[in-house]
Amino acid sequence: MHLCYVDDSGDPSRGKLLTALLVHDSEWTRVLDAWLSGRREIHRHFGVPKLAELHANKLFKGRGQFCESPVQEAAFTVRARAKAARIALSHLSERSRFDLVTIGAAERSPHVMYARFIAWLEDWAELHDTRVMIFYDGQHGVDETGMLDARERHELWERALRSSGPYREVHRSLELSTRRIVEDVVMQDSRYSQLIQAADLIAYGAYHTHRHAHPEVWGGSFQPSHAAIAAYMQTSEHWQADSDAGVHWLTTTQEPPA
Secondary structure, eight states: OOOEEEEEETTTTTTEEEEEEEEGGGHHHHHHHHHHHHHHHHHHHOOOOOOOOOOHHHHHHHSSSSSSSHHHHHOOOOHHHHHHHHHHHHHHHHHHOOOOEEEEEEEEEEHHHHHHHHHHHHHHHHHHTTEEEEEEEEEOOOOOSSOHHHHHHHHHHHHHHHHHHHHHHHHHHTTTTTTOOOOOOEOOOOGOOHHHHHHHHHHHHHHHHHHOOHHHHHOOOOOHHHHHHHHTTTTTTGTTTTSSSSSSEEOSOOOOOO
8 A cells, every 4th residue: 555645736817736755654654764864954954843834835936934043044045945855855755665656737627627636646546456545645634732712622633624525536436346445544743744745745846847937838927946946856766757847737638557
C-alpha cells in the first residue's frame, strides 16, 4: 500500500495542480527521517525550529516569521529561504525512495479537479498493483491549542466536516469492488504534518515550473519564483519518465498513466 500526501497549487481563475507524494508503507520511516534530517540542517543553519511550518507561499515570498530569535530572523533573507527550501527537498530526494505525481488541468472547480486527480491515481494504483490512502491538506477539526470551549470545538469539527464533504463524496463514488483508493480522504492540517509540508513545497515548485514553461496554457503575466523552481528541481529523480517536468496536464479526456 502507498500513503499519499497531497497539496495543491495554481491559479483559481485558470487551472489547478495537485501534487502527490506517494510513499510505500515499507518506506514511510525512511522518507520521514530523510525530511527531518533536512529540517535539522535548516535549524542548524538558520534557527528555524523543526516544528515550524515550512509554508511555501510565505517562505518564497519573504513573509511570516520562522526563526527562534530576531537576529536569526533578520538573517533569514530571501536568499537564505531559497537555500532552506533546497536543503529540505534535497535531503528528502537523496535519502529516501518515493514517487511524485503532479496532475493539472484547466479546471476552476477544486472538487472537479480532485475527482480527475483521483481517477488518475486509480489508474496509477492499478498499474502498480497497489492501494492508496490519501492525506490532503485541510481542516481536520481538532483543537490543537486546547484553548477552545465545548461549543467552539464542536463548531471547529463541523466546519472541517463540511469542507471535506465534497472530497469524501469523490471517494465514496468509486466502485467498491474495484477501487484502489481506500477509505475516505484524511484531511491533515499542514501545520502538524511534516510530509504535507513537503508536498506543499513540491506543489508550489511544480506550479511555477509548469506555468513558466507553458504560458500558452496559463496565460496572463507571470513572474516565476526561480527559487521555488530550483528547490523543485531537487526532486527530479522522482518524476515519472513520461511526465512534463513532473507534471501530467490533463485535457478534456482523462489520460491514464502510461
